[in-house]
Amino acid sequence: GxxxxxxxxxxxxxxxxxxxxxxxxxxxxxxxxxxxxxxxxxxxxxxxxxRKPNQVLPASIEEEINFIPHYNTLIESGTDEYFIEGQKSLPSALAQLVDNALSATAKNTGVRSIEIRMLFDKTCGKSAVVVLDNGCGMTSKQLNNWAIYRLSKFTRKSFWGSSEREGYTRPEPVRCSLNSDISYFGVGGKQAAFHIGNSVRMITKPRNSPDVHELVLSKDEFEKKEKNKEDVYKGTILNRKVYLQDIIKEETRKESFTAVVITGVCPDHIKYLKDDFHEWTRQLAHIYHYYIHGVDGNHKMDQSQKSDASPKIDILVTLREKPPAGLRQKNLREVQDDLQTLYINSAVDTFEFKATTSDGGSLSGTMNRARGKRDIFECFWNGRLIPYTTISEFDWCRWPNKSTLPLECFSRFSGVLFTNDKFRVNASKQKFMDLELKLRHKDTHFTPVFNVQKASKNRNIQKEFMQWLEKCHSQFDKQVKFLGYSKTVTRTDV
Amino acid sequence: GxxxxxxxxxxxxxxxxxxxxxxxxxxxxxxxxxxxxxxxxxxxxxxxxxRKPNQVLPASIEEEINFIPHYNTLIESGTDEYFIEGQKSLPSALAQLVDNALSATAKNTGVRSIEIRMLFDKTCGKSAVVVLDNGCGMTSKQLNNWAIYRLSKFTRKSFWGSSEREGYTRPEPVRCSLNSDISYFGVGGKQAAFHIGNSVRMITKPRNSPDVHELVLSKDEFEKKEKNKEDVYKGTILNRKVYLQDIIKEETRKESFTAVVITGVCPDHIKYLKDDFHEWTRQLAHIYHYYIHGVDGNHKMDQSQKSDASPKIDILVTLREKPPAGLRQKNLREVQDDLQTLYINSAVDTFEFKATTSDGGSLSGTMNRARGKRDIFECFWNGRLIPYTTISEFDWCRWPNKSTLPLECFSRFSGVLFTNDKFRVNASKQKFMDLELKLRHKDTHFTPVFNVQKASKNRNIQKEFMQWLEKCHSQFDKQVKFLGYSKTVTRTDV
Ligand SMILES: Nc1ncnc2c1ncn2[C@@H]1O[C@H](COP(=O)(O)OP(=O)(O)OP(=O)(O)O)[C@@H](O)[C@H]1O
Ligand SMILES: Nc1ncnc2c1ncn2[C@@H]1O[C@H](COP(=O)(O)OP(=O)(O)OP(=O)(O)O)[C@@H](O)[C@H]1O
Ligand SMILES: [Mg+2]
Ligand SMILES: [Mg+2]
Known part of the structure; x- marks a missing residue:
């Protein structure tokens, strides 16, 4: 004083x-x-x-400083991240929230239900994008941790101190790496929320707890706190009993849940979500194709063969507008024109393979003789599409210069790759970091897989692939070949 | 207690x-x-x-929490950022530090000297990557601000409180937007440093101050502080007089300077920097082509015409290894095989244009009849190459279906675009965010530019372009055309 x-x-x-x-x-x-x-x-x-302003310091002086990251770390983290020139960013941003919901519902015993609700009817005050799941929810400590940027499951501590980790255990290997363990960097939820809007309210109730926890992060709050010289990263979690809410009407009916309520949604986004409803739901259906349809994908023909026994995953999209527009609703399982569905149902014969890398990376893949001309592999990471990485070929499926098979045989397939998280993706899960490099690495070993004889360790993938190609060629190619001369020739052997 | x-x-x-x-x-x-x-x-x-552990809360309870970002915000921010599959990340990371040095030296009256020093000879203890400039340096407050993630020139406050901004003023328009104002997001320096190594020491001396300021950020320090439950974002700036240092031997000779000293450089990076010295210096020479050579670029023919009067920018690269390997040294101006030099010197005739967008965006460009087959525009932002965005064409230079000119005339040019910062790039300055979109926008107006008659507002760009193309066609194409038949025909008109 x-x-x-x-x-x-x-x-x-x-x-x-x-x-x-x-x-x-x-x-x-x-x-x-x-x-x-x-x-x-x-x-x-x-x-x-x-003694004078520019006197040389007689001794070194240590000055204490603080350099807590600016709050734009949260607010702006999602500005560029989802951006790929010429592509819309919103499906990728929404996917981050669906990823979290998939992780949260991984241990559900009943149906895993995820809902993306677009509330553009202003009945609840302002426009909101809500992602809701009936997963495990978060304790108040976990909700606090949710807000800490870059605090990932690998670095998280338990409530009781740094010695006891919350204990992340890598999931058991499963087919197609559909392990629902799609969180990694500790940034996704925040990036996505602030990419979509400028305020996010998390409402969550963990299982076996009577309490609902709420936390709001908002750009306005951050700005206000900075102006008042308060700690910007200080906040309050509201702990309360369950009650009937406007937005989450089901609150009282669910044992546990999480709702991500994003407001301040920018008008461009709202326009896109309304106008391109078909497009973005199709893209989400593509990203989560194997989570929705199971390891065999959306085969329209043989519904009988579905080999999956795990609980069903429902991803429901609803979009509510002011009357007369009303309500649109779509379960992503109903989507029949996502790229993966089209591709699976145009395939005529498949070749399966798998690979392991020296650092525990595991990869499996299916190659199809496709009728279209998609000569690429789409790549899935822990079962979820990484939309902007594709692989065009492997060493062992390249035209070997001299071959009895014509060159065009080698450009008539496409496929799907599934990797576990030993392969790295970038923080926005748009691209793989090292896939091509790892696939080409000398310690990455490919083996063919046959449904009947699984033990194929000693088989040579290139040889098996050639045999498969030859088989396909003799079975399916005659017709295609003559089509090249733009004249339809009826095959005499059918 | x-x-x-x-x-x-x-x-x-x-x-x-x-x-x-x-x-x-x-x-x-x-x-x-x-x-x-x-x-x-x-x-x-x-x-x-x-009364009992799961009693319903009688009233809502507010709980104070903190959610300061995890220190991985700094450490991991550069992990993915510079990564483009199949591309090396180091040139882009180094470029962030050169960007800062360019900004810092913008107001130098004498030579602007920037040096990238690779000290792999262990004479100074451990391997280090040093970026050194003779720019304005930083006060201790500015050095403190440097460390604050996402604190950009737009959000920075002055020492004396929030009312007085440090006062960012947009630079005056200059040709090719070579304004040296290449900082934007408040992340580049930190991202780059931790992409390259795991510790960074900033050593800086502002002009008109007798003091040198030092600040160290290191992964080890962060980890230690977290373990000891100290504030991770608390640090100390060392203020001291100038003295002769191992690393920055020139310290006593410079009025002001900044040195970024990165240690803990990962072995992969060291290997790349040693083995691919030619490659990465070539890439840096490409990125800063116009800063090094001036607005006209590296024309090998007419050194006389250089129209630039601003102080020279020297970007020197040195790499020191243990004997017998010794020292490699290269001024980026000496590089003669960077893509931009090759391109400029293969051009036979040029067409210049400019454009403005409704939000103040300004763009200029040069189009060349190139001998090679590079049918794209490289794009520069505030004079600096954004390496992974290229533009393939504009509406007005597309083949107009019916034209007296043959189609191949329209695929024989390439060019360069220069934008100011009204066009957005992503935080790692690898890609434009909205360039194509803005170029295609109806309010973006293109006009041709002629060196002689500058006033060409009312000229129609498509018409002028066609005229230019026709001129080129009649002057240069005969030979090229006949070359198509793999027979050299001597032109009769020369
Ligand atoms: N819907 C949810 N239900 C339960 N917990 C959630 C939910 N969403 C987020 N969390 C918790 O909050 C944490 C932070 O989420 P966030 O998406 O920001 O990062 P992350 O998922 O850990 O990593 P990534 O950057 O890969 O998304 C999660 O790890 C999870 O523990
Ligand atoms: N070599 C330097 N000389 C003087 N000041 C510097 C230097 N390097 C950085 N600074 C100061 O530190 C600030 C932070 O640098 P940093 O590169 O981290 O972010 P930025 O340049 O502001 O934005 P960007 O993310 O676009 O790089 C700069 O804005 C500048 O004021
Ligand atoms: Mg996540
Ligand atoms: Mg910078």
Whole structure:
């Protein structure tokens, strides 16, 4: 509570400055402190007591500083991340929230239900994008951790201190790596929320707890706190009993749940979500194709063969507009024109293979003789499509220069790859980081897989592939070949 | 300093719990607090006083939390950012540091000297990557701000409070937007440093100050602080007089400077920097082509015409290895095989144009009749190459279906685009966010530019372009055409 003159006197006394000595007080930036500047100094600021303003420091001086990241770390983290020139960013942003919902519902015993609700009818005040799941929910500590940028499952501590980790255990290997363990970096939820809007309310109830926990992060709040010189990363979790809410009407009926309620949705996004409903639901259906339809995908023909016994995953999309537009609703399982469905149902014969890398990476794949001309592999990471990485070929399926088979045989297939998380993706899960590199690595070993004889370790993938290709060629190619001469020839052998 | 029993007694007294009433103390996660757990509680933890552990909360309870971003925000921010599958990340990471050096030296009156020093000879203890400039340096406050993730020039405050901004002023328009103002997001320096190594020491001296300021950020330090439960974002700036240093030998000779000293450089990076010296220096020379050579680029023919009067920019690369390998040194201006030099010197005639967007975006471009077959535009942002965005064409240079000119005329040019920062790039400056979109926007107006008559507002770009194309066609194409028949015909008109 000293004023500047009082402070100067104390300084003079403390440092025994003689009354005939001239001296100045400066900041470490050598700005002279006067009465006016003194009032603006923060507590803990380091000052120099010097004979003249630009005197050389007689000794080194340590100055305490703080460099807590700016709140734009949260607000702007999603600005560029989902952006691929010429592509719409929203399906990728929504996917981050669906990823979290898939992880959260992984241990559900009943139906795993995920809902993307677009509330554009203003019945609940303002437009909102809500992603809701009936998964495990979060305790207040977990909700606190959710908000901590870059705190991932690998670095998280338990409530009781740093020695006890929350204990992340890698999931058991499953077919197509459909392990529902699609969180990695500790950034997805925040990035996605602030990409879509400028405020997010998390409402969550963990299993076996009577309490609902709520936390709001919003751009306005951050700005206000900064203006008032408060700690921007201080917030409050509201702990309360369950009650009937406008947005989450089911709150009282669910043992546990999480709702991500995003408001301040930018008008461009709202327009896109309304106008291109068909398009973005199709893209989401593509991304989660194997989670929705199981390891065999959406085979329209043989519904009988479905080999999956795990609980059903429902991803429901609803879009509510002001009357007369009304309500649109779609279960992603109903989508029949996503790329993966089209591709699976145009395939005529398949070749399966798998591979392992020296660092525990596991990969499986299916190659199809496709009728179309998609000569690429789509790539799935822990069962979820990484939309902007495709692989065009492997060493062992390249045309071997001399072959009895014509060149065009080698450009008539496409496929799907499934990797586990030993293969790295970038934080927005748009691209693989090292897939091509790993596939080409000399320690990556490919083996063919046959449904009947599984033990095919010693088989040579290139040889088996050629045999398969030859078989396909003799069975399916005659017709295709003659089509090349733009004349339809009826096959005589059928 | 109470133990658990003492605490329980205080609670009983404070909340007037009757001695025959049973009660429990739980965390907000409904974990029962006993003597053991009590010792581990942090100050400020919210506790519930309940009759039974799962009693419904009678009222909502607000719980204070903190969610300061994890230190991985700094450490991991550069992990994926510079990654483009199949491309090396280091040139892009180094470029972020060169960007900062260009900004810092923008107001130099003499030579602007930037040096990238690879110290792999271990003379200074460990391997280090150093980027050094003789720019304006930083005050201790600015150095503190440097460390704050996502604090950009647009959000920075002055030392004296939030009302006085440090005052960012947009630079005046200059040709090719070579304004040296290449910082934007407040992330580049930190991302690049931790992409390259795991520790960074900033050493800087501002002009007109006798003091050198030093700040170290290191992964080890962060980990240690977290383990000791200290504030991870608390650090110390060392303020000292200038002296002769091992790394920055010039310290005493420079009025102002900044050195970024990165250690803990990962072995893969060191290998690449050594083995591919030619390659990465060539890429940097490409990125900064116009900063190094001026607005006209590296024309080998007419050194006389250089129209640039601004101070020279030297970007020097040195790589020091243990003997016998010794020292490699290259001024990027000497590079003669970067893509931009090759392209400029293969051009036979040029067409210039410019464009403005409704939001103040300004763009200029040059189109060349190129001998090679590079049918794309490289794109520069504030004068610096954004390496992974290219533009393939504009509406007005597409083949107009019926034209007296043959189709192949329209695929024989390439060019360069220069934009100001009204066009957005992503945080790692690898890609434009909205370039194509803006170029195609109806309010983006293109006009041809002629060196002689500058006033060409009313000219129609498509018409002018066709005329240029026709001129080129009649002047240069005969030979090219006949070459198509693999026979060299001597032109009769020369
Ligand atoms: N719907 C949800 N239900 C339960 N817990 C959730 C939910 N969403 C997020 N969480 C918790 O919050 C954490 C942070 O989520 P966030 O998406 O921000 O990062 P992440 O999933 O850990 O990593 P990534 O960056 O890969 O998404 C998650 O790890 C999870 O523990
Ligand atoms: N070599 C330097 N000389 C002087 N000041 C510097 C130097 N390098 C960085 N700074 C200061 O530190 C700030 C932060 O640098 P950083 O590269 O991390 O982010 P930025 O340049 O502001 O934005 P971007 O993310 O676009 O790089 C800069 O804005 C600048 O004020
Ligand atoms: Mg996530
Ligand atoms: Mg920068």
């Amino acid at each position: 000293l004023d500047f003159n009082g402070f100067v006197q104390v300084v003079q006394k403390t440092f025994s400055v003689l009354s005939n000595e001239t001296f100045v007080l400066t900041t470490t930036d050598r700005i002279i402190v006067d009465a006016d500047k003194f009032d603006k100094l923060k507590d803990g600021t380091t000052l120099y007591l010097l | 109470l133990d658990f029993n003492g605490f329980v007694q205080v609670v009983q007294k404070t909340f007037s719990v009757l001695s025959n009433e049973t009660f429990v103390l739980t965390t907000t996660d409904r974990i029962i607090v006993d003597a053991d757990k009590f010792d581990k509680l942090k100050d400020g933890t919210t506790l519930y006083l309940l």
